[in-house]
Amino acid sequence: MLLLLAGALLVGTSLALTFLSGEELGEFSLPVTVAQGQEQRVEVELDPSMSPLAVFFDYEVEAEAGLRTLVAAQARVLDPGGEMVVSKSLDITQTRKQRRSLITRVFGGDRSGSKTFETFEVEQKGRFAFVFVPGSGAERLEAASWRLRRNVTRPPTWLLLTGIALVLLGALAQRFLP
Numbered sequence: 001m002l003l004l005l006a007g008a009l010l011v012g013t014s015l016a017l018t019f020l021s022g023e024e025l026g027e028f029s030l031p032v033t034v035a036q037g038q039e040q041r042v043e044v045e046l047d048p049s050m051s052p053l054a055v056f057f058d059y060e061v062e063a064e065a066g067l068r069t070l071v072a073a074q075a076r077v078l079d080p081g082g083e084m085v086v087s088k089s090l091d092i093t094q095t096r097k098q099r100r101s102l103i104t105r106v107f108g109g110d111r112s113g114s115k116t117f118e119t120f121e122v123e124q125k126g127r128f129a130f131v132f133v134p135g136s137g138a139e140r141l142e143a144a145s146w147r148l149r150r151n152v153t154r155p156p157t158w159l160l161l162t163g164i165a166l167v168l169l170g171a172l173a174q175r176f177l178p
Helices: 002-020 096-100 102-107 157-176
Strands: 023-030 040-046 053-061 069-078 084-093 112-120 126-134 141-150
Touching: 002 157, 023 040, 040 141, 053 069, 053 084, 069 112, 084 112, 126 141
Parallel strands: none
Antiparallel strands: 023 141, 040 126, 053 112, 053 141, 069 084, 069 126
16 A cells, blocks of 8 residues: 555656646647648747746647547647757547546536647747647647746656556555455
8 A cells, every 4th residue: 555655646746747847938829720731830939047848738629429539730849940849749639538427528528638748948049939730630629729837847757657666566566465
C-alpha cells in the first residue's frame, strides 16, 4: 500500500509541475471556420525571460459515434525569423471511455480536450508564430486555441518513471503478497 501511495504522489507531482507550474501567458483562439489544409496562424510576442514556455492546444470537436480520431492536423511554432522551433502531428481523438461515460453523456464533456504540445526555450525576442493546419476531419472542429504558460518547471523524467514503477510494484505486491 505504501508503494502505491508513494508512486501516486510522484506521478501527481510530475503532472502538477507539467500542467500547473509557471504563469498563464494567455489563450489565443483560432477561427472556427477552418477548411482542411487551410493554415491558421496566431502571432505572439515572446522573449527569453519567459523560458521555458509550455504550449497547449485546446479544442472542441463535434463528436460522432464510432470515431476515434476526429481531426488529424499539423501544428508548428516558428521563431521571428520564420525558422521552425517545433513541428508535430496532432490527432484530436475521443476515447471509448469518453463516449460511454455517463458524465460525458449528461454534461457533454466528450467534445473538448487539451493536448500538451511542447515545452521549449525562447532563445530570442520577437513575434513567434503558432501555426495550425487541419487535415481530415476539419469540419468537426468547433473551437481551437493555443494556450501558453511561461516560466514553467519541467519535471525530471526520472520522477514520472519512478512514480509509475512504484505504482506497478505496489499493485503487484497487493495482488501477490498476503
